[in-house]
Amino acid sequence: MLNRKTSPKITDAVEFHLALPPYQKYILKNGVELYTIDLGTQDTLMLSWVFFAGNWYEEKNLVATTANYLLKNGTSGKNAFAINEHFEYYGAYLNRNCQNETAEITLHCLNKYVNELLPVVAEIITDSIFPAEELSIYKKNMQQRLQVNLKKNDFVAGRLIEAYLFGKSHPYGRYSSLEDYTFLQQEEVKDFYKKYYQNGRCIIFAAGKLPATLVKEMEYHFGSLPLYSSKNAADNIQHTITPAVEKKYKLTNDPNGVQGAIRIGRNFPNRHHPDFQKVQVLNNVFGGFFGSRLMTNIREGKGYTYGIYSYLLNQIQESALLISTEAGNEVCEATITEVYKEMHSLRKQPITDEELQTTRNFMIGTILGDLDGPFHVAGRWKSILLNNLDENYFYNGINTIKTITAKELHALANKYLHPEDFYELVVI
Amino acid sequence: MIHFEKFLLKNGLRVLVHRDASTPMAVLNVLYDVGARDENPEKTGFAHLFEHLMFGGSINISDFETPLQLAGGENNAFTTNDLTNYYIQLPAENLETAFWLESDRMLSLAFSEKSLGVQRKVVCEEFKEHYINKPYGDVWFKMRELAYTVHPYRWMTIGKELSHIEHVQLDDVKSFFYKHYRPVNAVLVVAGNVQPESVYQLAEKWFGSIPSGEKYVRQLPVEPNQTVARKLEVKADVPLDALYKCYHMGARLDKDYYTVDLLTEVLGGGDSSRLHETLVKEKKLFSHIESYHTGSTDAGLVVIEGKLIKGVHMDEADKAIEEELTKIKTEQITDKELVKVKNKTESAILFEDMSVMNRATNLAMYELLGDADMMNTELEKYQAVTTENILTKSQQVLDYNNSNTLYYYSNN
Numbered sequence: 001m002l003n004r005k006t007s008p009k010i011t012d013a014v015e016f017h018l019a020l021p022p023y024q025k026y027i028l029k030n031g032v033e034l035y036t037i038d039l040g041t042q043d044t045l046m047l048s049w050v051f052f053a054g055n056w057y058e059e060k061n062l063v064a065t066t067a068n069y070l071l072k073n074g075t076s077g078k079n080a081f082a083i084n085e086h087f088e089y090y091g092a093y094l095n096r097n098c099q100n101e102t103a104e105i106t107l108h109c110l111n112k113y114v115n116e117l118l119p120v121v122a123e124i125i126t127d128s129i130f131p132a133e134e135l136s137i138y139k140k141n142m143q144q145r146l147q148v149n150l151k152k153n154d155f156v157a158g159r160l161i162e163a164y165l166f167g168k169s170h171p172y173g174r175y176s177s178l179e180d181y182t183f184l185q186q187e188e189v190k191d192f193y194k195k196y197y198q199n200g201r202c203i204i205f206a207a208g209k210l211p212a213t214l215v216k217e218m219e220y221h222f223g224s225l226p227l228y229s230s231k232n233a234a235d236n237i238q239h240t241i242t243p244a245v246e247k248k249y250k251l252t253n254d255p256n257g258v259q260g261a262i263r264i265g266r267n268f269p270n271r272h273h274p275d276f277q278k279v280q281v282l283n284n285v286f287g288g289f290f291g292s293r294l295m296t297n298i299r300e301g302k303g304y305t306y307g308i309y310s311y312l313l314n315q316i317q318e319s320a321l322l323i324s325t326e327a328g329n330e331v332c333e334a335t336i337t338e339v340y341k342e343m344h345s346l347r348k349q350p351i352t353d354e355e356l357q358t359t360r361n362f363m364i365g366t367i368l369g370d371l372d373g374p375f376h377v378a379g380r381w382k383s384i385l386l387n388n389l390d391e392n393y394f395y396n397g398i399n400t401i402k403t404i405t406a407k408e409l410h411a412l413a414n415k416y417l418h419p420e421d422f423y424e425l426v427v428i
Numbered sequence: 429m430i431h432f433e434k435f436l437l438k439n440g441l442r443v444l445v446h447r448d449a450s451t452p453m454a455v456l457n458v459l460y461d462v463g464a465r466d467e468n469p470e471k472t473g474f475a476h477l478f479e480h481l482m483f484g485g486s487i488n489i490s491d492f493e494t495p496l497q498l499a500g501g502e503n504n505a506f507t508t509n510d511l512t513n514y515y516i517q518l519p520a521e522n523l524e525t526a527f528w529l530e531s532d533r534m535l536s537l538a539f540s541e542k543s544l545g546v547q548r549k550v551v552c553e554e555f556k557e558h559y560i561n562k563p564y565g566d567v568w569f570k571m572r573e574l575a576y577t578v579h580p581y582r583w584m585t586i587g588k589e590l591s592h593i594e595h596v597q598l599d600d601v602k603s604f605f606y607k608h609y610r611p612v613n614a615v616l617v618v619a620g621n622v623q624p625e626s627v628y629q630l631a632e633k634w635f636g637s638i639p640s641g642e643k644y645v646r647q648l649p650v651e652p653n654q655t656v657a658r659k660l661e662v663k664a665d666v667p668l669d670a671l672y673k674c675y676h677m678g679a680r681l682d683k684d685y686y687t688v689d690l691l692t693e694v695l696g697g698g699d700s701s702r703l704h705e706t707l708v709k710e711k712k713l714f715s716h717i718e719s720y721h722t723g724s725t726d727a728g729l730v731v732i733e734g735k736l737i738k739g740v741h742m743d744e745a746d747k748a749i750e751e752e753l754t755k756i757k758t759e760q761i762t763d764k765e766l767v768k769v770k771n772k773t774e775s776a777i778l779f780e781d782m783s784v785m786n787r788a789t790n791l792a793m794y795e796l797l798g799d800a801d802m803m804n805t806e807l808e809k810y811q812a813v814t815t816e817n818i819l820t821k822s823q824q825v826l827d828y829n830n831s832n833t834l835y836y837y838s839n840n
Contacts, residue, residue, distance in 0.1 A: 002633065004488040004532055008524035010499045016452075016519060041450050042782050072699075080709065085700035089768040091775030110775055137708070141715040144735065147667035151563040256665065259553070259561045289502070291493040303549025306557050326557045358498045365500020365519055372451050373782060 012357070013364030014402050020394045021377050026215055028223035031230065034215065035381060037207040039374035043111040045208030046375050049125065050382065052235060053103040053196035055171040060188060061180045066138065067192045068098035071105065073134040075127040078120075080134060086120050094121070100171050101316050102386060103196075111211050122221040125197055130189050139181045146178060154326060156253050157261035157427040164249070164423045165267055165320050167242035172315060201235055202227045203385070207378035241318055243267060249425040260332040260428040264339055265322040266421045268312060271387050275412060277400045279312065279321070282412050284359050285351055286310050286342065287323055289366075291358070293342045294323065302338070304331040316387055321416065332426050346413035350406035363401045430787055430803050432617075433624045434795075437631060439640035440612035444791050444800055445627045446619040448784050454620035455785050456516045456526040458534070459792035461615075462608035463510040464587075465580040465648060465726065473587020476507040477551050477596060478604055482514065484543025486533035499525040507585050510725040511796060517785055520621035524630060531634035534614065537605055544598055551593050555586050563666045567836060574660050575674045575729055575832040579651040610641020615795045619788035651676070651727055654830050661835040668715070669736040671745055672834040674729040675825050677721055680797060686809045687821045688721060692730055693769040694761050694818065695719045695752070700768070702752055703732065713737060713745045725797065730825055742835050753826045760815040773810050 026034040058064040072094060073080040087094045092109035094117075105124065109117055149155040159175040166173035204222065206214060269276060280288075287294035287310030294308045308325035327335040351359075370376050384393055432446040467474050482505065483492050496503060501518025516526040559565040569584055576582040587593050616635065618627045654676055677688045696703040696719025703717045717734030736745050780786050794802045824830075 002637070004528070004535070007495045007499070008528050010525055011519065011521040013500055016500070040782075041448075042778060044778055044782065081700055081705050084698065085768070088698050088700045088772055089764070091771035091773075093775075108779065110778065137712065140712075140737065141708070144668055144715040144738065148563055148735075151665075151667060153561065254561070257561050258556045289497075291497050299550055300546060303546040304553070306550055306554040326553070326561070328553055328556065358494055361500045362497035362502070365497075366502060368500065368519055369453050369502070369517055372453060372784070375782075 013361040016364055016368060018364065018367060018371065018398050020371065020380060020391055022391075023381055026218075028219050030223055030225060030227055032202055032204060032222060032225075032227050033229040034204045034206065034218055035378075035385070036210060036215070037205070037374050037378045037381065038210045039207070039377060040209045043209055045109060045111055045114060045206065045210060045214075046378065047107045047121075048205040048378070048382070049105045049121070050102050050203045050205065050386070051104070051197055052101065052201040053192070054099050054101045055174065056101045056239065057196055057237060058192060060183075061174060062176050062184055063188050063192045064103060064196075065098045066135070066184060067130075067189045067197070068096050068103040070130050070134060070138060070189065071096055071124050071128050071197070073138070074129050074131045075123050076129055077123070077127070079131075083120065083124070087117065090116055092117055111209065114211060114214070115217060118217055118221045122225070125222075126225060128193060128197070130186055130193065132186055135184070135186050135189065139184060143178050143181045146176065146181075151254065153253050153257060153259065153261035153427040156251070157263045157425055160249065160251075160427070161263035161265050161322065161423060161425050162320075164244040164425070165265055166318070167240075167244070170239050170241055172241070172317070199226045201229060201231070203229050205378050205382055207374040209374070239317070241267070244423070247420075247423050249423075251425070251427045253427050257428050258329060259326045260329055260426045262325050262327060262332060262335060263322060263425045264336065264422050265320050266416070266423065268319045268321045268416070270316060270318050271389060271393065275415070276312075276319070277397045278404055278408060278412055279416060280397070281359060281363065281401055281404050282346070282409050282416070283310055283312060283321065284363055285355065285409065286346060286417070289362060291362070293346070294339065297342060298325070298335055298338050302331075302334075304328065304335045304338075308335070314383070329428055332428070336424065336426070340419045343413070343417040343419060346410070346417055350410040353406065356406050356409070360401055364398070367398070430781065430791065432791055432800060434800065435628050435631065437611065437636050439636065439638055440643070441631070441635050441638075442615045442795060443628065443631045444615065444617045444795060445622060445624040446617065446787055446791060447622060447624065448619065448787075449621055451620050451784050452520060453517055453784065454520040454523045454526070454618065454622050455788040456523065456530060457617040457619070457788040457792050458514045458530050459615045459617075459789075459796055460512045460609055461613045461644060461796055462512055463508050464583060464585040465509050466608070466644075466646065467580065467583075469580070469583070471592055471596070471600065472583045473551070473585070473593045474596065474600065474604060475512055476585050476587070477547060477593055478601065479505050479507045479512055480547040480551055481537065481543060481601060482533055484540055484547060485538035487536040487538060489529065489532050490538065492529055492533070495525060496529060501526060509581055509585055511793070513789060513792065515785060515789060523618070523622060527630045527634040531638065534609060534611065534635065535638050537601075539598060539602055541598060544596065544601060548593055548596060551586070552590055555590055555593065559584075559586060564664075564670060564836065566664070567670070567672060567834065570660060570662060571672055571674060571832065571834055574658055574834065575676070576651055578649040579726060580648060581651075581724065581726065606641070608644055611635060611638050612640045612643045615792045617788045617792045617795075619791070620784050648726065654832075657828050657831045657833070659833045659835070661837065663837045663839040665840065666836070666838050667840065668738065669740075669742060669838050670836040671734055671736060671742060671749070672836065673732040673749065674832040675827070675830045677728050677730050677825050679727045680723065680725045684817075684821055687813050687817045688730060688825060689723075690766070690769045690773070690810065690813050691756075691818050691822055691825070692719045692721050693772060694765050695756060696732060697769070697772070702756070703734070703749070706752055707734065707745075707748055711748055713740050713748050742837070746833065753822075757819070757823045757826055760819050763815065766813070766815050766818070770810055770813070774807055777807060
């Protein structure tokens with residue numbers, strides 16, 4: 001007779017050997033570092049040009065984002081349509097993305113077309129002209145997009161909580177207004193591009209089942225450009241974090257809204273702090289996944305929300321521990337109370353061996369799944385290298401998950417999960 | 429080429445195995461042949477609410493999540509108008525735990541009053557989060573009702589209204605379960621670092637003894653051909669005017685599906701598409717415009733949707749779209765455009781298939797459509813499409829009388 005009551009025998013996470021496949025590092029003639037992850041079974045690849053050209057480096061709001069966004073909108077030889085058509089013709093995806101510290105150009109393509117695409121990526125990096133017409137369309141369209149977003153409580157809450165945590169003048173806390181778009185000047189964008197892209201600091205990642213000639217092609221197209229990878233004195237721009245004094249906020253954004261966006265957050269050190277990886281485990285227990293305490297209590301127990309999560313922000317200078325959810329207007333207060341109750345319960349009592357084992361196994365299983373395929377591996381390496389860490393960070397993290405004790409987690413809860421340390425915001 | 433093996437259990441459960449030894453993981457995917465189109469018009473949103481209840485404990489296992497997490501696994505599910513799909517990903521060594529969990533909830537749910545009570549609330553919050561508390565959140569409620577007069581695609585997967593979800597009773601849950609969640613109405617796909625023989629043994633062991641159930645035979649009203657253009661105007665508290673157009677297209681298995689898919693790409697897929705280039709960049713009438721299709725199993729919709737630049741009149745914007753449609757209906761697209769959209773499609777398929785989870789879900793979906801092996805012949809069908817095909821098809825589909833237009837006005 002089949003035993004359906006108990007789980008089949010499982011292999012515990014501690015038994016799994018997790019290895020981060022190594023990269024190959026090449027230095028192009030100009031000193032630019034190229035990291036390659038040659039893995040995978042499909043003839044596809046990803047190339048990522050990471051520039052140190054995030055908001056961190058701009059002197060005026062929106063300049064970094066705009067320069068990054070408009071890279072695809074015209075060179076002296078090709079207009080925006082021609083650039084887009086070129087990449088789309090070869091079934092390739094050319095994305096750009098501007099974060100706080102870095103700004104990226106990412107190409108996903110079929111191996112067989114890569115040589116048709118690299119010259120145009122090089123053209124974008126060396127010869128973007130940011131036509132006035134394109135800038136003007138962009139400004140108007142982005143203002144319209146912002147108007148729509150400002151109607152969304154979750155969008156408004158997401159901006160404000162980061163401003164409270166880091167200060168409105170810090171790149172992590174700064175956000176844009178409609179007027180910022182109006183005041184944006186073509187020359188500012190061009191100057192930024194010249195300094196941070198054309199002559200910028202750049203690191204390149206390549207991942208996939210890489211063609212044998214790729215490194216040679218990269219050398220040919222990018223090895224003679226005036227780019228560099230090692231940090232210069234000029235790159236040392238500092239920004240001071242100035243958290244808000246007031247801790248609790250309640251705003252009305254949409255008078256007819258039926259749900260409030262709740263954000264609760266505290267400042268937290270970066271990945272170099274010895275508690276960081278341990279708190280990642282604590283965070284998992286608290287609100288990191290579907291089986292977490294917040295989700296189990298507030299969604300599955302009480303039905304106050306469709307989802308509630310806690311997470312550590314992915315930032316280089318400093319992180320934050322955030323709790324984020326949308327809950328019915330009438331249960332917003334009750335939701336916040338329950339969040340604090342869950343903090344209290346973690347401070348009061350160590351978690352059980354069973355809960356700890358479940359957390360360990362879940363986290364290891366997730367990492368095992370996340371390491372699947374070259375693009376994910378490249379993503380891990382990118383994060384490690386941009387945070388000035390090495391592979392020990394990865395292996396220490398695994399070791400922490402496998403060996404951290406309930407007693408340590410209890411102590412960390414008592415160190416970091418005090419309601420009075422948290423900013424609290426409800427936007428209705 | 430996606431290789432797979434197929435078995436049929438005695439109770440009618442179809443089992444497909446796709447081996448990929450390059451991953452340490454395994455995926456177990458169960459697809460049930462039931463979606464929102466199978467709901468009673470007075471009790472809509474049920475298939476999706478039911479998906480939530482599948483996590484509220486089964487007959488022998490009170491807690492689905494914890495044992496799965498202990499096995500290093502994660503899972504989720506989704507419901508569409510056509511189907512409901514559940515998937516688990518976990519380290520291949522622990523695959524049997526996934527069999528244990530999924531087979532028990534196919535055997536029988538716990539039918540807990542408490543779980544129903546909580547999930548009713550959770551789904552109501554989901555409804556609010558995505559469709560009420562969001563600008564333009566109600567567009568597809570209105571558009572579906574405009575475009576479909578009898579077919580159950582008239583309503584959204586989440587349900588027509590909150591009250592339908594609030595009034596669900598446990599008896600509804602039970603009868604739905606025994607009607608739809610039976611082996612004969614399901615497809616099981618196991619993929620990843622697995623051996624077909626052992627998957628077959630595990631499937632036999634865990635699913636083999638579940639009573640087959642009755643094959644559900646779908647008899648849905650067929651949407652009649654639309655012969656007169658329809659139009660709806662609404663006002664809402666949104667910052668910008670928006671314009672939506674829908675045209676009826678064929679079913680997923682219609683031979684012209686591939687032509688229509690490529691047609692929407694030429695028109696409005698990406699920044700080098702016609703609508704974007706002409707209406708956003710040249711004429712500056714829209715801040716954003718795109719076209720796509722719903723890709724549903726029964727006859728679906730080609731969609732054009734855009735947000736207007738402040739100050740542009742709705743009829744001017746509409747007229748500009750019509751001009752683009754006239755153009756594509758009267759002149760063949762260029763060979764370059766055709767090659768471009770075919771290359772984009774090839775690439776999209778390859779990138780999607782990189783993930784073993786996507787491969788598992790796609791195999792299940794194609795099997796439900798009739799044959800999992802269709803997954804391997806899709807690209808040829810796209811390659812066979814000609815510029816003439818696109819011209820002819822655009823004249824049929826983008827016919828004015830086949831159109832449903834929604835003017836969504838900002839009232840501020």
